[in-house]
Amino acid sequence: MKIVHTIKELQATLDDLRAQQKSVGLVPTMGALHAGHASLVKRSVAENDATVVSIFVNPTQFNDPTDLEKYPRTLEADCCLLEACGATMAFAPSVAEMYPQPDTRTFSYAPLDTVMEGAFRPGHFNGVCQIVSKLFAAVQPDRAYFGEKDFQQLAIIREMVKQLQLPLQIVGCPIVREADGLALSSRNARLTAEQRQQALRISQTLFASRTFAAAPGLRLEYFALVDGRTMQTISQWEETDYAVGCITVFCGDVRLIDNIKYKEPEL
Numbered sequence: 001m002k003i004v005h006t007i008k009e010l011q012a013t014l015d016d017l018r019a020q021q022k023s024v025g026l027v028p029t030m031g032a033l034h035a036g037h038a039s040l041v042k043r044s045v046a047e048n049d050a051t052v053v054s055i056f057v058n059p060t061q062f063n064d065p066t067d068l069e070k071y072p073r074t075l076e077a078d079c080c081l082l083e084a085c086g087a088t089m090a091f092a093p094s095v096a097e098m099y100p101q102p103d104t105r106t107f108s109y110a111p112l113d114t115v116m117e118g119a120f121r122p123g124h125f126n127g128v129c130q131i132v133s134k135l136f137a138a139v140q141p142d143r144a145y146f147g148e149k150d151f152q153q154l155a156i157i158r159e160m161v162k163q164l165q166l167p168l169q170i171v172g173c174p175i176v177r178e179a180d181g182l183a184l185s186s187r188n189a190r191l192t193a194e195q196r197q198q199a200l201r202i203s204q205t206l207f208a209s210r211t212f213a214a215a216p217g218l219r220l221e222y223f224a225l226v227d228g229r230t231m232q233t234i235s236q237w238e239e240t241d242y243a244v245g246c247i248t249v250f251c252g253d254v255r256l257i258d259n260i261k262y263k264e265p266e267l
């Protein structure tokens with residue numbers, strides 16, 4: 001596997017591949033690679049003649065400087081993993097290589113990018129679109145692979161590709177989890193043993209909510225997370241001190257309602 005650090009070296013190899021009519025898959029990553037990344041790379045290797053994996057901790061998508069500084073960087077181990085997965089090339093550029101001048105472009109895909117990660121991490125998706133569009137321009141892949149773990153990101157990238165009319169296919173890949181259910185993430189390396197145990201609740205809660213959808217005989221009419229005073233749906237946990245989950249379910253033709261107080265103001 002070839003390791004390159006500049007767009008020039010990258011394109012020299014890509015020119016050779018293209019001259020041989022080879023199809024190219026791209027897997028954009030920020031490194032500290034794990035089995036989740038490996039699943040994307042293996043999928044690309046299976047579906048393309050050549051696979052380029054980019055490893056770049058993109059500063060423009062970090063709204064928190066500490067998060068950027070503490071983001072794990074493990075290039076040597078990453079290259080071993082990529083080699084084992086059958087990647088053709090690792091592209092690990094410097095910040096100066098990707099941003100020789102400040103990127104002043106703005107990407108706006110409302111309402112996709114105004115909620116959730118877009119609301120809690122201002123500028124995050126703009127930075128993602130800046131770097132991914134640069135990678136698409138540099139590699140010009142036939143297909144690009146993204147994980148469903150970053151569900152909102154995947155939707156925004158699809159929208160960007162559609163609006164820019166880029167001639168490539170976006171392939172979404174399922175979430176890879178640890179045996180106990182925790183979704184693999186480069187940031188898991190930063191968890192203490194105790195935090196690792198606490199984090200298990202995340203997937204456990206999601207799985208428990210799914211058992212409802214599969215429960216025999218029940219049909220969900222609505223579930224809403226609301227402010228207990230206004231009855232309006234909340235979009236941020238911190239926006240109220242009174243959070244109530246309200247549910248309505250048909251059991252056959254019998255309509256049943258219930259609710260649970262997640263947090264309640266002290267009287």
Ligand code: AMP
Pocket residue numbers: 028029030031036037039040145146147148149150173174175176177183184185186
């Ligand atoms: P990152 O290095 O975190 O930017 O992730 C690079 C790509 O790998 C993104 O498309 C992620 O959605 C994907 N990815 C990260 N973790 C997982 C996982 N546990 N399962 C599937 N894909 C993942």
